[in-house]
Amino acid sequence: MKYSAFILAMAALPAAANTEINGMVEAKCVIQTDTSGVYGNPTADKLSTASSDGGVIPVVRYDVAIADYYLAKISHPTEFSSSPALSDTVTWTGETSVSQTSDAGMSAYDTNKVVYGSTTEFDLTIAGSTWFKTTSTASYGFGKAFPGGNYTAIVVAECIAK
Numbered sequence: 450m451k452y453s454a455f456i457l458a459m460a461a462l463p464a465a466a467n468t469e470i471n472g473m474v475e476a477k478c479v480i481q482t483d484t485s486g487v488y489g490n491p492t493a494d495k496l497s498t499a500s501s502d503g504g505v506i507p508v509v510r511y512d513v514a515i516a517d518y519y520l521a522k523i524s525h526p527t528e529f530s531s532s533p534a535l536s537d538t539v540t541w542t543g544e545t546s547v548s549q550t551s552d553a554g555m556s557a558y559d560t561n562k563v564v565y566g567s568t569t570e571f572d573l574t575i576a577g578s579t580w581f582k583t584t585s586t587a588s589y590g591f592g593k594a595f596p597g598g599n600y601t602a603i604v605v606a607e608c609i610a611k
Contacts, residue, residue, distance in 0.1 A: 477514040478573070478608035483580055484508040486604065488587070493594035496587040506582045508548055509606045513573045520609040521571040525583050526602030533598035537590030544584050545569040551577035573608075581606070 488496040489503025498504035511521050525543025529535075547559045552575050563570045573579070583604045589595045 478519040479512045480606050480608055481510045483510045494589045498585045506584055507604050508580050508582045510578055510580050512578050513576050516576040517574045519573045521573055522607040522609050523581055524568040524605040525585050527567045529600055530603050531601045533596040537593050540588045542586045545581055548582040549580040555579050
């Protein structure tokens with residue numbers, strides 16, 4: 450009798466369960482550094498990635514598996530991530546453009562790019578690989594020499610799902 454009451458009491462209570470559903474999304478857009486940049490120092494007050502100034506232009510490669518789902522968002526530097534102490538203003542300029550593609554149709558990316566501030570966006574409408582080069586120039590003060598030392602700046606490359 451004791452057990453019967455217990456079984457009846459259990460049957461009267463509602464049962465509930467929470468079941469998880471998990472999923473892993475793998476990016477269909479991959480960014481790789483193809484060429485690391487180097488600043489040349491053509492004049493005492495200027496650092497530049499231009500080859501004519503002794504620099505090396507950084508290049509990033511975007512590999513897109515599915516067309517028309519991603520934006521490439523690339524920003525040229527606007528500050529040093531590390532440098533000697535600077536007592537004056539640094540003026541930054543830069544530009545990002547397509548340097549190579551795996552598909553001829555991707556050449557339209559430069560024509561259709563959107564530029565705001567230090568950022569350039571490209572609508573990745575074709576599956577494949579695109580190489581983007583980003584120039585960077587830093588000018589120091591007015592007629593002031595950059596102090597000796599190591600200077601590092603970062604090109605930020607993102608792949609944004611639309």
